[in-house]
Amino acid sequence: MTDVRPVHPNPLPARGERGPSGGLRPPHPNPLPARGEREPRVSETGDGRPLLDVRHLRIEFPTRRGVLTAVDDVTFAIAPGEVLGVVGESGAGKSLTGAAIIGLLEPPGRIAGGEILLDGARIDHLPHDEMRRIRGRRIGAIFQDPLASLDPLYSIGSQLIETIRTHLPMSEAAARTRAVELLQEVGIPAAARRIDHYPHQFSGGMRQRVVIALALAANPRLIIADEPTTALDVSIQAQIITLLRRLCREYGTAVMLITHDMGVIAETADRVAVMYAGRIVEIGPVADVIRAPKHPYTIGLMGSIPSVTADRERLVQIDGSMPRLTAIPSGCPFHPRCNRVFDRCLNERPELFDAGTSRAACWLHAPLP
Amino acid sequence: MTAYAIRRLLQAIVVMLVVAFVAFSLFQYVGDPVQLMLGQFATPVDRIRLTHELGLDRPFYVQYYHFLVNAVHGQFGVSLRIGKPVSVLLAERLPATLELSLCAAIFALVVGIPAGVYTGLKPNSWLARTMLSLSLLGVSLPTFLIGILLILVFAVKLNWLPAFGRGTVVHLGGWTTGLLTKSGLVSLIMPTITLGLFQLTLIMRLVRSEMLEVLRTDYIKFARARGLTDRAINFGHALKNTLVPVITITGLQLGSIIAFSIITEQVFQWPGMGLLFIQAVSYVDIPVMAAYLCLIAVVFVTINLIVDLLYYVVDPRLRVDRPGGAGH
Numbered sequence: 261m262t263d264v265r266p267v268h269p270n271p272l273p274a275r276g277e278r279g280p281s282g283g284l285r286p287p288h289p290n291p292l293p294a295r296g297e298r299e300p301r302v303s304e305t306g307d308g309r310p311l312l313d314v315r316h317l318r319i320e321f322p323t324r325r326g327v328l329t330a331v332d333d334v335t336f337a338i339a340p341g342e343v344l345g346v347v348g349e350s351g352a353g354k355s356l357t358g359a360a361i362i363g364l365l366e367p368p369g370r371i372a373g374g375e376i377l378l379d380g381a382r383i384d385h386l387p388h389d390e391m392r393r394i395r396g397r398r399i400g401a402i403f404q405d406p407l408a409s410l411d412p413l414y415s416i417g418s419q420l421i422e423t424i425r426t427h428l429p430m431s432e433a434a435a436r437t438r439a440v441e442l443l444q445e446v447g448i449p450a451a452a453r454r455i456d457h458y459p460h461q462f463s464g465g466m467r468q469r470v471v472i473a474l475a476l477a478a479n480p481r482l483i484i485a486d487e488p489t490t491a492l493d494v495s496i497q498a499q500i501i502t503l504l505r506r507l508c509r510e511y512g513t514a515v516m517l518i519t520h521d522m523g524v525i526a527e528t529a530d531r532v533a534v535m536y537a538g539r540i541v542e543i544g545p546v547a548d549v550i551r552a553p554k555h556p557y558t559i560g561l562m563g564s565i566p567s568v569t570a571d572r573e574r575l576v577q578i579d580g581s582m583p584r585l586t587a588i589p590s591g592c593p594f595h596p597r598c599n600r601v602f603d604r605c606l607n608e609r610p611e612l613f614d615a616g617t618s619r620a621a622c623w624l625h626a627p628l629p
Numbered sequence: 630m631t632a633y634a635i636r637r638l639l640q641a642i643v644v645m646l647v648v649a650f651v652a653f654s655l656f657q658y659v660g661d662p663v664q665l666m667l668g669q670f671a672t673p674v675d676r677i678r679l680t681h682e683l684g685l686d687r688p689f690y691v692q693y694y695h696f697l698v699n700a701v702h703g704q705f706g707v708s709l710r711i712g713k714p715v716s717v718l719l720a721e722r723l724p725a726t727l728e729l730s731l732c733a734a735i736f737a738l739v740v741g742i743p744a745g746v747y748t749g750l751k752p753n754s755w756l757a758r759t760m761l762s763l764s765l766l767g768v769s770l771p772t773f774l775i776g777i778l779l780i781l782v783f784a785v786k787l788n789w790l791p792a793f794g795r796g797t798v799v800h801l802g803g804w805t806t807g808l809l810t811k812s813g814l815v816s817l818i819m820p821t822i823t824l825g826l827f828q829l830t831l832i833m834r835l836v837r838s839e840m841l842e843v844l845r846t847d848y849i850k851f852a853r854a855r856g857l858t859d860r861a862i863n864f865g866h867a868l869k870n871t872l873v874p875v876i877t878i879t880g881l882q883l884g885s886i887i888a889f890s891i892i893t894e895q896v897f898q899w900p901g902m903g904l905l906f907i908q909a910v911s912y913v914d915i916p917v918m919a920a921y922l923c924l925i926a927v928v929f930v931t932i933n934l935i936v937d938l939l940y941y942v943v944d945p946r947l948r949v950d951r952p953g954g955a956g957h
């Protein structure tokens with residue numbers, strides 16, 4: 261696991277990705293540093309204060325048959341410029357956590373507990389308009405199906421200009437100049453001409469680049485990318501991830517990268533959080549979590565890593581399936597599937613304990629009394 | 630754009646030809662004009678002569694051709710009931726129907742669209758719920774009943790509004806208008822509401838359901854994530870995306886307003902084409918019926934054409950890519 265593989269297997273842009281001029285995009289200038297060389301980002305920040313601080317977040321859905329807790333006691337932080345990967349099976353609560361941070365939880369879902377701090381200030385439960393000003397300006401977002409993220413009735417230029425002018429005091433002309441620059445930066449060929457085209461005139465990969473340009477339009481400090489490549493062709497996925505990572509590095513933008521793809525996490529993230537049944541079960545530096553996972557669930561996930569990174573498959577399932585929200589087991593929610601389960605696991609819920617450089621929510625790592 | 634418009638225009642012409650053929654067939658299959666004109670005691674020689682004079686012995690496509698040529702010039706013959714040329718009769722009645730229909734359409738749009746937007750944006754507010762329940766009433770009550778109820782309350786009981794007629798009209802060239810006098814405007818109120826109410830509720834429900842649908846799309850979610858203002862999201866993005874289906878239905882509805890006006894004109898004794906048509910039907914006045922049919926068809930086809938061109942304006946996906954505009 262220590263060798264560095266090429267950033268993407270296919271150095272030539274895929275056919276749909278090539279501009280009409282026929283010219284190739286230059287290979288991206290910023291090759292991936294070997295994993296071991298990456299400095300811990302947290303220590304880079306002057307005062308060490310995290311950019312985003314999520315504490316004991318709890319998301320509930322009131323239903324007729326009682327309140328469902330979809331996200332429970334989730335605590336993590338993201339430092340300025342840091343990439344935090346978030347992985348977990350479908351339904352683990354990854355998207356809900358992201359939606360809660362940007363204040364776009366859809367009713368009846370609601371933040372029932374905990375707090376979310378951006379630059380040290382609470383942003384959960386902000387008045388509607390104050391939260392709106394944060395979205396796009398300080399926290400950008402890229403969603404699960406980026407192909408459908410663009411309004412089909414407006415040219416990409418007008419959507420960019422609209423976003424820029426919503427957040428920055430710019431003239432129409434200045435915003436347009438910035439929009440062209442953004443399109444160039446995300447690798448749209450002939451940006452000055454393409455800016456007046458409509459979404460349907462772009463290929464999937466190109467639209468994805470436009471979405472990234474839109475998310476970066478007001479230069480936010482944090483981007484929440486919820487499975488930004490799931491809907492795309494495999495050959496384009498790598499390019500898009502590379503682009504996202506390069507831009508965020510240049511801009512110093514932190515990323516919360518939600519994905520099923522451990523290969524992407526391994527290549528891209530500084531730290532990784534593993535979610536299970538609405539909780540974080542393990543969080544730590546990506547190299548350590550991959551090389552020496554601590555939580556039995558993560559160990560199960562990582563057992564499949566070499567093949568996953570080779571052919572970029574989804575997470576391999578561990579025996580059994582994640583519990584439904586209506587029937588989350590008592591004690592450690594993973595215990596019905598855990599091969600190390602012991603009596604304490606059945607009734608007492610483990611919190612995150614220090615486990616080497618990582619933290620794991622497992623009684624095996626409880627400090628000795 | 631031109632190719633698109635021409636294609637649509639050709640389609641419109643085909644539709645008109647078909648409708649004209651139906652109108653033409655009325656003459657063929659309903660009653661015998663020779664019999665009608667000559668009366669019972671005509672000799673076979675008279676019959677043959679008149680048949681020849683009317684061109685009825687010629688092949689039917691030649692007759693159809695002549696019918697078309699006449700129709701294009703507005704000639705549908707003479708009303709069997711009134712004895713005046715149909716074109717003159719229609720010209721007298723057209724302004725009344727058009728003014729009423731236009732007012733009803735504007736009423737339906739101006740109230741229906743905002744009401745639909747509101748009920749779509751705030752589906753759970755009490756006002757939205759009230760409007761929805763009321764709209765159900767509007768859909769289920771027959772038009773004539775609404776008209777009669779209005780007359781009962783505002784004309785008979787309160788005596789605020791006239792119960793029938795167009796009030797005082799002003800002649801402007803060949804056009805008579807009720808829009809320039811107070812009594813004309815006041816007379817328009819109840820017929821307008823009666824005629825427009827059904828379309829209003831329809832438009833409101835349509836806009837509402839389209840809004841609810843569009844508000845769930847990813848691009849609206851992403852627009853929120855971009856931090857756009859509610860105003861920009863609701864009106865610039867959501868409402869605009871509901872427009873294509875709304876334009877379709879609304880266009881068709883406006884056409885049917887003119888058709889529906891038959892009933893309203895009957896209730897309010899409105900001197901329009903609908904009233905003329907009802908009277909023509911009971912008298913089997915074929916020339917008037919044929920002309921009315923063609924006129925309604927022209928209205929529908931024109932509205933459809935406008936709708937298609939509006940699509941083109943609203944939805945860039947229908948526009949052909951400019952040459953060299955890069956692939957998909």
Ligand SMILES: Nc1ncnc2c1ncn2[C@@H]1O[C@H](COP(=O)(O)OP(=O)(O)OP(=O)(O)O)[C@@H](O)[C@H]1O
Nearest residue numbers: 321330349350351352353354355356357368369585
């Ligand atoms: N409106 C809702 N009512 C009830 N439960 C909901 C609702 N929306 C989401 N959930 C539940 O919340 C849980 C977490 O959903 P979430 O979308 O965050 O999962 P995820 O980790 O992003 O999964 P995926 O990988 O499939 O995107 C799921 O179990 C889901 O069933």
Ligand code: SF4
Nearest residue numbers: 592595598605622623
């Ligand atoms: S707490 Fe117990 S059941 Fe849960 S993961 Fe650890 S060992 Fe397994």
Ligand SMILES: [Mg+2]
Nearest residue numbers: 354355356404
């Ligand atoms: Mg998700």
